[in-house]
Amino acid sequence: MLNFDVLFAHPTSIQIALYGCLISLLWLVECLRLPQSLGTKWRHTSLNSLFILSALPIQLMMMVPCLYLARWTAEHNFGLIYLLPDPERPLFKFALMFVVLDLLDYVYHRTAHRVPLMWRFHSLHHTDLAVDVTTTVREHPGETLVRNCFLIGYVLLCGASIEVLILRQTAQTVANLTSHTALRLPDGAARKVAWLFITPNLHHAHHHFMLPTTNRNFGDVLSIWDRLFGTLVHRNREDTVFGLNGRMDGALDARLRAKAAQIWNALLRRPGVAAAKAA
Numbered sequence: 001m002l003n004f005d006v007l008f009a010h011p012t013s014i015q016i017a018l019y020g021c022l023i024s025l026l027w028l029v030e031c032l033r034l035p036q037s038l039g040t041k042w043r044h045t046s047l048n049s050l051f052i053l054s055a056l057p058i059q060l061m062m063m064v065p066c067l068y069l070a071r072w073t074a075e076h077n078f079g080l081i082y083l084l085p086d087p088e089r090p091l092f093k094f095a096l097m098f099v100v101l102d103l104l105d106y107v108y109h110r111t112a113h114r115v116p117l118m119w120r121f122h123s124l125h126h127t128d129l130a131v132d133v134t135t136t137v138r139e140h141p142g143e144t145l146v147r148n149c150f151l152i153g154y155v156l157l158c159g160a161s162i163e164v165l166i167l168r169q170t171a172q173t174v175a176n177l178t179s180h181t182a183l184r185l186p187d188g189a190a191r192k193v194a195w196l197f198i199t200p201n202l203h204h205a206h207h208h209f210m211l212p213t214t215n216r217n218f219g220d221v222l223s224i225w226d227r228l229f230g231t232l233v234h235r236n237r238e239d240t241v242f243g244l245n246g247r248m249d250g251a252l253d254a255r256l257r258a259k260a261a262q263i264w265n266a267l268l269r270r271p272g273v274a275a276a277k278a279a
């Protein structure tokens, strides 16, 4: 029988460890299985990895009020789940809540494509011209902040408990990393899995540069919302071009690389470092 005690006792450390292990594993398999030079892969990885520097502190900072509010809702029986008879039943507390939170994440993603300020943040994620597992961390700091504010709103609205949040976050980590990987499922298997879950094949279509395909396959873990609301599309890899219309020249990445190099060089030119190098 599965024992989730360790998961619940150290939620943040376990989540970071899981994220780190899975992204590293998928990255290695991508290197081994896909025809791409290690230099190109490393160049792409190094740029996307920079976004961890802004995302991680914001994510960790926002976890604190989120976990506090999740505990508060449970202590005060606050949220829609407490309108149900026997809200502690696992069917309601875990299964129903997981599905509802997944629906709210679908709504969030659709909203991020429609509201101009949110799209300004989210569009950065779509400017990657070579989607792979590292694209998962390519997120504007503004989006990390807004996304977590929405999450806090869900917790208060639904009355999600800490246990549900942790299990959902674990499923999201696996789903988000696997859906961005450049490793695709064979078409037949992908179509079967896609009846319930978002696959890399489905999410690659979401990263196609042209509308209306960019506005399809918004699902986070489950694909049922795209199917239900008519936003599901299947697309072959050969017909998919990653990026965003009007921003396909790689100028943004060039600017980001130049800025990172500028900061790095400035750090290396610090008097202490220069003296140490001279010695």
Ligand SMILES: [Zn+2]
Binding pocket: 109, 113, 122, 126, 206
């Ligand atoms: Zn999107």
